[in-house]
Amino acid sequence: MSPVIELERLSKSYVVPVREAGVRAGLISIVKRKTRQVDAVKDVSLRIDPGEIVGFLGPNGAGKTTTLKMLSGLLHPTAGEARVLGHQPWRRENELLRQITLVMGQRNQLIWDIPVIDSFDRNRVIYRLSRAEYQTRVEELTELLDLSQLLTKPVRNLSLGERMKCEVAAALLHHPRILFLDEPTLGLDVSMQRRLRSFVAQYNRQTGAAVLLTSHYMADVEALCPRVVVIHHGEILFDGKLGELVKKFSALKTIVLELEDGSGDLSRFGEVVSVDGSRVTLRIPKQETAEITGRLLRELKVHDLTVADPPIDEVIDQVFTGRLA
Amino acid sequence: MRSWLSAYPAFLRISLLASIQYRASGAIWMIGSILEPLVYLTVWSTVARSQGGTVGGYSTAEFAAYYTALLLVNHMTFTWIMHEFQYRIQYGSFSFALLRPIHPIHADIAENLAFKAVQLAVILPAFVVLCLGFRPHFELSAWSLALFVPVLFCGFLLRFFLEWTLAMAAFWTTRVTAMNQIYFSLQMFLSGRVAPIALLPLWISDVARHLPFYYAIGFPVEIALGRLTPDQAWRGALLQLGWLALMGTTIALVWRRAARRFTAVGS
Incomplete structure (x- = not known):
């Protein structure tokens, strides 16, 4: 199967002005302008196959959005090569633009002052959909995203969650083969996040579209992305299955104990994360799991004991903050 | 039909909404558009009366015709795109x-035309009121009226292309307000908005008659007045078409570089 997205040592750097605070520095900068180069993305290589959903993880400024923008044709790379559906994306050929979409959680493409359905109609003509195709897709999306009450409302009267649903629907009217989703659930409440997630999963199943998703919400990634790519300081740290990420990066295990006679001080076994009555959660070094578990069972009256990997967002946080054992 | 052309009916309908x-x-914006020619009309009519009835070949009734026609022509050709581009680039809304x-120019043209169509509800009554109040004198002829419509449309496109091209400066320097101001000052003076070109010193009016500002505004106004001979009118129309072709080419070239610039620096 040939990949739909292919990146080969893709890099993007910006030259940004540097100036210290104060009037003096301001005046000096008029005659002597200091700049520095920021490498937003460094030598990123990646292949994404048709139908894959890939989570792009990284802290703010890691290079996620820059990569998405290069792949959707909004940014020109400094070096390297990329192919999206066989096209060089920054050439922005109409044939490619008709097959991709970019949803940005913080920006909207719907026209603010008029009903949602009119913005949809604009996309109908832009993407040259026949009326029958358009009608079918609007009906499908209305049902999947529960839009029936929203279509005739002006966009400015919608809540953030309602607007985001409409944004996503507008972005998918032309049935793109590739979805670039940049923080699509940003600022949404939990149920709306869940709804959007299940919609993206369904769209992917039905159409076989590839999805590249960035999100700060681990729940999005856990629910949608069998494969994750972790990017930090513009470089790929990990590319693989979500479970492998935890195995690779987590130096810790979590032990949850149910004790018979209260908790007492268990800090001699490991870091006590929480105590809730007779239920205690400990965090211990991974390589000492067998030994500590044995000691716990020998020295305490244990009703129940479970060993688990730490939550994925804790692992990611460790990766990004450099707190890896 | 070209795909972009087939998008216009929907673009126009949405922009109208x-x-x-x-x-x-x-409508409040339009009051400003009405006041501008009204002020100049009042000033020049007063000057004409104080000079014995005419200034530079224009009587008070001809000044009235000039500025009432200017009201319509300016309305049909004005754009606000230069103000809008700074915002688009600064806030990254150009990405979509x-x-x-x-x-993207097609949606802008449709939006501009739709706004003007709606605001004709203000401009046309103002035109009638000005005509009743100032008694303009038009030298109308069938050929000049017939020529007026395409010349006005070309004037609109010319001004649109010119200002869209200049607006693209925002891709290189985000703060374009100062540059816009220089353009607006030059355009006010050289297009015939402040005074008919014929009233300017000879060498300036000669220069102005070769610049695009005049062909976007002053020239359609003079066609409407019926002051030009058929020979002057056809020659002017050809020059207008020449400028239009030049601006059409320029816009295509600058756009390619501007889009590349945008994708180089991001937003």
Whole structure:
């Protein structure tokens, strides 16, 4: 199967002005302008196959959005090569633009002052959909995203969650083969996040579209992305299955104990994360799991004991903050 | 039919809907458009009367014709695109335009035409009131009226292309307000908005008659007045078409570089 997205040592750097605070520095900068180069993305290589959903993880400024923008044709790379559906994306050929979409959680493409359905109609003509195709897709999306009450409302009267649903629907009217989703659930409440997630999963199943998703919400990634790519300081740290990420990066295990006679001080076994009555959660070094578990069972009256990997967002946080054992 | 052309009916309909939403604020904008020719008309009529009835070949009734026609022509050709581009680039809203498989100028043209169509509800009554109040004298002829319509449309496109091209400076320097101001000052003076070109010193009016500002505004006004001979009118129309072709080419070239610039620096 040939990949739909292919990146080969893709890099993007910006030259940004540097100036210290104060009037003096301001005046000096008029005659002597200091700049520095920021490498937003460094030598990123990646292949994404048709139908894959890939989570792009990284802290703010890691290079996620820059990569998405290069792949959707909004940014020109400094070096390297990329192919999206066989096209060089920054050439922005109409044939490619008709097959991709970019949803940005913080920006909207719907026209603010008029009903949602009119913005949809604009996309109908832009993407040259026949009326029958358009009608079918609007009906499908209305049902999947529960839009029936929203279509005739002006966009400015919608809540953030309602607007985001409409944004996503507008972005998918032309049935793109590739979805670039940049923080699509940003600022949404939990149920709306869940709804959007299940919609993206369904769209992917039905159409076989590839999805590249960035999100700060681990729940999005856990629910949608069998494969994750972790990017930090513009470089790929990990590319693989979500479970492998935890195995690779987590130096810790979590032990949850149910004790018979209260908790007492268990800090001699490991870091006590929480105590809730007779239920205690400990965090211990991974390589000492067998030994500590044995000691716990020998020295305490244990009703129940479970060993688990730490939550994925804790692992990611460790990766990004450099707190890896 | 070309795909971009087939997008216009929907673009116009959607832009009309959006324009109607803000009809009150649009009407207030229009008051400014009405006041401008009214002020100049009052000034030049007063000057003409004090000079014994005419200035530079224009009587008070001809000044009235000039500025009432200018009211219509200016309305039909004005754009606000130079103000809008700074915002688009600064806040990154241009990204969506670049993601669409259609040149962004088409949506802008449709939006401009729709706004003007809605605001004709203010401009046309103002035109009638000015005509009743100032008794303009038009030298109308069938050929000049017939020529007026295409010349006005070309004037609109010329001004639109010129200002869209200049607006693209925002891709290189985000703060374009100062540059815009220089353009507006030059345009006011050299297009015939402050005074008919014929009233300017000879060498300036000669220069102005070769610049695009005049062919976007002053020239359609003079066609409407019926002051030009058929020979002057046809020659002017050809020059207008020449400028239009030049601006059409320029816009295509600058756009290519501007889009590349945008994708180089991001937003």
